[in-house]
Amino acid sequence: MSHFRLYFLTASLFMGLFTVCSAQYPGWQQTADYNMNIVLDTANHQYEGAMVVTYINRSPETLNKVFWHLFFNAFQPGSMMDVRSRTISDPDRRVGSRIVELPEDEWGWQRIESVKVDGTEVDFLEDGTILEVILPKPLRPGKSVSFELAWKAQVPRQIRRSGWMNQEGVEYSMTQWYPKLCEFDHHGWHSNPYIGREFHGVWGNYDVILQVPAGYGVAATGVNTSQRSITLPDGTPGVAHRYKAANVIDFAWAADPDFIEEAVEVDGITMRLVHQANPEIDSNWTALADYAARAMAYINQDIGKYPYPEYSIVQGGDGGMEYPMLTLITGGRSLRSLVGVTVHEMAHSWFQAVVASNESLHEWMDEGFTSWAESRCMAHLFADPMKPESNPHQWAYAGYINQHLSGNEEPLITHADHYKTNRAYGVAAYSKGEVLVEQLGAVVGTDVRDNGMRTYFKEWSFKHPGPHDFKRVMERESGLELDWYFQYMMHTTDAIDYAVESVVADGDALNISLSRRANMPMPQDVKVTWEDGTATLVHIPLVMMRGHRSLGEGEILGQDWPWVDPTYQLTLPTHNLRAVKVELDPEQLQADIHRDNNVIEFDLTKAQEAHQSH
Ligand SMILES: [Zn+2]
Structure with missing residues (x-):
């Protein structure tokens, strides 16, 4: 009209x-x-x-x-949103053909x-x-x-x-x-x-x-x-x-005659919880207030201080959606689900509302970074003393790797509206975006990555940064060149697959052959566990990083690996000990698509040759 x-x-x-x-x-x-x-x-x-x-x-x-x-x-029937929903192969079930079926009023x-x-x-x-x-x-x-x-x-x-x-x-x-x-x-x-x-x-x-x-x-x-x-x-x-x-x-706003409100204060921020009075959900929302306050305090520490005076968590919408100073979420959920969606939408405050990258062009800088912050916050809120080592990002890695192996992955540079499937968009924006941040830990070190996220938030609040701005923060924090990392992660669907090809004991030396089986190069970490329970850690940087992350105590620096070389030979002294296990990327920071070939183990209770290969 x-x-x-x-x-x-x-x-x-x-x-x-x-x-x-x-x-x-x-x-x-x-x-x-x-x-x-x-x-x-x-x-x-x-x-x-x-x-x-x-x-x-x-x-x-x-x-x-x-x-x-x-x-x-x-x-309205016939709108681009309606046509898109009816022609994409995997429509959002919340939309489907509902728009074309709407009566005019x-x-x-x-x-x-x-x-x-x-x-x-x-x-x-x-x-x-x-x-x-x-x-x-x-x-x-x-x-x-x-x-x-x-x-x-x-x-x-x-x-x-x-x-x-x-x-x-x-x-x-x-x-x-x-x-x-x-x-x-x-x-x-x-x-x-x-x-x-x-x-x-x-x-x-x-x-x-x-x-x-x-x-x-x-x-x-x-x-x-x-x-x-x-x-x-x-x-x-x-x-x-x-x-x-x-x-x-x-x-954004919401209005309902049955809305009731509770409020909590944390770090000088008023958090409002607004939902319909309903005995079936009231107690979960009351419990949510405490989790929301703890989440706000945690992300304030983890990423940087939330800059607005208030934040409202409001029942409405269709799942969860973030807006400045407010989120709309559906309210009839289990407490865990209520907390999960709240933490996700709230974490958007840092990346969608304050840093505010262009979500259409760089959806992963919003959804991916938010998912990364959410996973850390949820691990904090629901820390399981029985599983202190469990990886809070494991579902992002699994989702991305499965999509890659399905052959339907699309590169992160795709405009959010233009992915061929909703699934490819979702995995790229949320899962691969989260992996991109977490996996940087394998390149620059996890502490440097964490500091980098805080610096990024501080330097780029209220400025609409793009991918190169983020890359430059991480380069400055680490002193390393990272263009190759972002080029592969954003512009290609190439994946990581490194393998331990063989381990051969030869007198006082342990000869380890490594290989890069897929296209994307990455620095590598090798952990050799010996029969007395001690371990040797070796970090192998890439030549093109022009340096390496800082090493842990006792960690050995291997020779740089030129990315053009598909193989790498590592020789370690055995000190008269037999190796029981040789493993690549033992912290599992890399989205290695075939983790089974990352490890060679020896069963020393059985007579076997002191070498093994994949
Ligand atoms: Zn989101």
Whole structure:
């Protein structure tokens, strides 16, 4: 749907409440400060919206038009999201063919009624989930412009993330719900049509008034600054809830008449838990508060301090989805599942909300890093004294390796919307992304990797970094060259398969033959266990790393392994001891696709030759 109008300008400049630091790589970030007034009509599942957005062009380029997201338009038969869901070979079961089957009064839509730029009505074009606004005069570098939008929206029946009446009966899950400026950054515009996947946003300050019927509980991004009794347009009593949020990339909210709230404080952050009063779930949500507080404290230590004053965990949506200062999760879960989804969505606060990489282009930098932080946090929350050595990342490794071996793996550089299957996207973004971080421990050392993650968060908060920015942090932290690692992990589906080919005792020497059987090179760690229980550790760097990780006590540095060489010979003195086991990558940090060939063991109780091979 589109329509055009043209007026001429009167300038009015609306200044936001806060300003965003601009001294950032690549030296600039666009800013969009939103003032919104929303009147919800619960009888028709519609709302009326008005907004004033102050947009500052901090880029070095002159802009002639701007793009906005109209996400709700995806929830109509024939939308790109609908067609994608009905034509992909493994549709998300939550979507399937539900959009094409929606009756018209359950569609989602956003109908723009007018757009003013500095007071002048201007041309605009609605094209599916994207709104294009032509600027009446070029917006030069360093200049700001004020947009005034009036629009009507119909909230879709809840299908994915957003909508009314989700499967648990939560009335309004309001996410991707307002006309939202697309991000323009040093790569250009990011006006991807919405097909139900990842996001990217402009930093800004939000001041939002939500007018809803009296009796509704509301949760939202930001801090509630006032609640005022009003009369709604239909004459019924209402409440205007006002929320302010500083320096966020999005704004989400939820409303339900049965919402109740509990709050906990941790590290000066108020955490709100908002769910429907329901004896079947109340006790789990009460227990969740303690886990959520411990998780917040843990990730504050592990990655860096959460920078916002509040965080809300809200029942709504369809599983779990992260937004700045808030997550929507389904509430009727076992306690463990409730904690798991909360920790995952909360961990997104660091990587999706604050570092905020472009999730569409670099989905693994969001979902993968988040999953990595989640696994560490869950291992902390549910530490099992019976299994202190269990690897919290094992499911990510298994998922990635299985997908690789299936032949259906797609490279991490694939745009999130364009994977051939949902499964390939999921494994790449979540599992391989988590492996990419954990496996760096085998290259730079796990302590250096952990410090690197903290440095990355500190240096790249509020800057939308890309893969090379992350790589450079890890290079600086380790003093090693890592371009090869990211090249293989991001741009190829090559995998790691190193093997112990043979072990031969020859007098005082143990001759170990190693090989690289698959394409991706990696430094190697060899552990030789001797019959008296002692062990020898050897670290073998790659030539192209230009160095090696720091060695542990007693660890031996092997000669560099040139990646072109498929084999490597290692000779160790036996000191008159027989070897019982020779193992590659004993810490299992590498996603080696055939771990069975990493080990050769000798059963010394049986007479056997002191050599063995794969
Ligand atoms: Zn996630």
